Amino acid sequence: MLFYLIKRLALGVVIVMLAVTLLFCMIHLVPGDPARILLGPRATPELIAGMSARMGLDQPLPIQILLFFGNLFRGDLGMDVITNRPVADMVFGQLPYTLWLIFTAIGFAMVIGIPLGCYSALHRNTLIDRVTGVLSVACITVPAFVVALYSLLIFAVTLNWFPAVGAGEQGNFWDQVRHIVLPALAIGLSWIGYLARLVRASMLEVMGENHIRTARAYGLPERVVVFRYALKLAVLPTVTVIGVGMGFLLSAALFTEIVFARPGIGKLIFDSITTRNYPVVMGSVLVSTVLFVISTTLSDLVNAWLDPRIRSSL
Amino acid sequence: MNDALLTIRDLSVHYHTDRGELKAMRHVNMDVPGGSIVGVVGESGCGKSTLISSIIRLLASNAIIPCGSITFEGRDLLGLSREEMRRLRGDRISIVFQDPMSTLNPVLSIGRQMVDIQYRSSASRAHKIKRATEMLASVGISDPGSRLKQFPHEFSGGMQQRISIAMALQAEPALLIADEPTTALDATLEVQIIHLLKKLQTDIGCSILFISHHLGVIAELCDYVVVMYAGEVVEEGTTREVFHNPAHPYTERLLRCDPASIATKTRSLPTIPGEIPDLVTLPQGCIFKNRCEHVMTQCEHLVPAWIESHSGHFVSCHLAAKPGND
Missing domain, CATH: 3.40.50.300 (P-loop containing nucleotide triphosphate hydrolases)
Structure with missing residues (x-):
């Protein structure tokens, strides 16, 4: 178990390093000198050279990458060249907003999607199952930014039920809740459909297995058979999918944060890309990658907790 | 007849x-x-x-x-x-099925399953565990008390079939x-x-x-x-x-x-x-x-x-x- 965790951690470090290296190369390939763009058209060559040096762009690419990792090991994500603040402060200041958004979105998708999938599986081919099926596919196919735009138009602008922009007043819990409803809906809607389909399929599979027949043959009440004997197995693939889905959730959060002008990692990445503020881009992407690695590891651990067969194979 | x-x-x-x-x-x-x-x-x-x-x-x-x-x-x-x-x-009426390796629930312990099927009985949990232990012993599983905590995949096929028989006959x-x-x-x-x-x-x-x-x-x-x-x-x-x-x-x-x-x-x-x-x-x-x-x-x-x-x-x-x- 400990060996497994160490192995996963090492793998995670490799993934993060690869992602950062790839991003460095991509930034390098983007045309235009970042320092020149940052400083505007009237900047003198001396100013530009000075800015390049401050951003570390005067060094060859491999040295830039090595320097980045070197600083990283000392816990330094670099400095924001515009505001002169440490990137780490900016990223970790924005991170809670994104995490709240993602967890609210996936949380409400699970609360609705999983029971819906169970119901569909247990009442297969009924009217409700068919309607759920069609609606699920519809939910899956609508991209998050479309839901974001339309929910903004309908619920914020026209009906005025929820606020349109921002994350709410600091310390005012209810205001923050009201601000998170629409963004969370935008991210979570497709997940409701996705989870419903997934749980339905795995539930149908599990309900056909021999041990379910055994549980029924021993006269266990149907609700015990479904909720204790079947559901524990049927959610295993869901846990994995949500763990890997952290990547999709982060990218959906990016669009949603832009549409709702909500603070968060996604908004930070977007703003820093448009201003070519590369240290901030690097820092935010690094933190997102680490989040992804943590969530996949976490989902494996949850699966191991649920399934003793996985536990003993670790 | x-x-x-x-x-x-x-x-x-x-x-x-x-x-x-x-x-x-x-x-x-x-x-x-x-x-x-x-x-x-x-x-x-x-x-x-x-x-x-x-x-x-x-x-x-x-x-x-x-x-x-x-x-x-x-x-x-x-x-x-x-x-x-x-x-x-x-x-x-009880039943023992054909394929012992797929008959028991893989994610619940043997003890949990044997206690669950005694849901009709109003006996205490300790009593139900005792009953399950007795049944395991009667089908020839050694050290039944600690084996109750184990999961089906930790037993061989023959053992799993013995456990199935114990479960089927538990209510006599x-x-x-x-x-x-x-x-x-x-x-x-x-x-x-x-x-x-x-x-x-x-x-x-x-x-x-x-x-x-x-x-x-x-x-x-x-x-x-x-x-x-x-x-x-x-x-x-x-x-x-x-x-x-x-x-x-x-x-x-x-x-x-x-x-x-x-x-x-x-x-x-x-x-x-x-x-x-x-x-x-x-x-x-x-x-x-x-x-x-x-x-x-x-x-x-x-x-x-x-x-x-x-x-x-x-x-x-x-x-x-x-x-x-x-």
Whole structure:
């Protein structure tokens, strides 16, 4: 178990390093000198050279990458060249907003999607199952930014039920809740459909297995058979999918944060890309990658907790 | 057999399929006397599984029962509500399934499952655990107390089957259905399981309906044997009588196919040529005619009657009806 965790951690470090290296190369390939763009058209060559040096762009690419990792090991994500603040402060200041958004979105998708999938599986081919099926596919196919735009138009602008922009007043819990409803809906809607389909399929599979027949043959009440004997197995693939889905959730959060002008990692990445503020881009992407690695590891651990067969194979 | 625990009369089970109605079991009669072991033998597709599923009323959703009755302890099982039937299962009628490796829930501990099925009892949790421990010990699992915490995949196939038997007999049912409980096990384990079943049956005093295609096991364990072919009972009697004087050509050939009955070295094992007829469009006359060595003209159109060839030994074959040819 400990060996497994160490192995996963090492793998995670490799993934993060690869992602950062790839991003460095991509930034390098983007045309235009970042320092020149940052400083505007009237900047003198001396100013530009000075800015390049401050951003570390005067060094060859491999040295830039090595320097980045070197600083990283000392816990330094670099400095924001515009505001002169440490990137780490900016990223970790924005991170809670994104995490709240993602967890609210996936949380409400699970609360609705999983029971819906169970119901569909247990009442297969009924009217409700068919309607759920069609609606699920519809939910899956609508991209998050479309839901974001339309929910903004309908619920914020026209009906005025929820606020349109921002994350709410600091310390005012209810205001923050009201601000998170629409963004969370935008991210979570497709997940409701996705989870419903997934749980339905795995539930149908599990309900056909021999041990379910055994549980029924021993006269266990149907609700015990479904909720204790079947559901524990049927959610295993869901846990994995949500763990890997952290990547999709982060990218959906990016669009949603832009549409709702909500603070968060996604908004930070977007703003820093448009201003070519590369240290901030690097820092935010690094933190997102680490989040992804943590969530996949976490989902494996949850699966191991649920399934003793996985536990003993670790 | 008036003191029968389980009486099946004229029971038919059909399945709705895309090709039409599949008549999986037709007009089956059977008795399981109290405290006895009755064997049901037949090859794959003969309706054994349908028979079991209809007794415990866990038939597939496309199944219908056009006629017949199943009487257990004086109650008609087919007339019970789903809830009444559920209360009977695992309490008065229990079952051990064929493939031990997939019978138990893989994500719940053995103890959890054994305690769960005692949900009817109002005893304390500690008492239920004690009961589960006793049951595990009685099926020969060493150190049962600590093994209760383990999960099915930590046991071998033979052990899992012992655990299944312990679970099935935990409530001391009146009838245990054993659906090929030894088929997935190797020969030495098979013998152990058979002896275990026999011992527990005597201790508890229940009846066993033992399904198998293994004649040796049936001969060893059962008091009575019922031979099924293509969804019909073709022969029935005491094990000794049926094995020594098989009256139906199918039984006779089954016995000849049993590897244990082959004394000399052969290049190929004997088989019964041909296949079970299509149960959607049943042939006229005798169901076994296309594979029978002794097929006669009347077998073509006439369904053989159910006759008593010896006292307590029944068969449905035209050969047995002819005088001087039992």
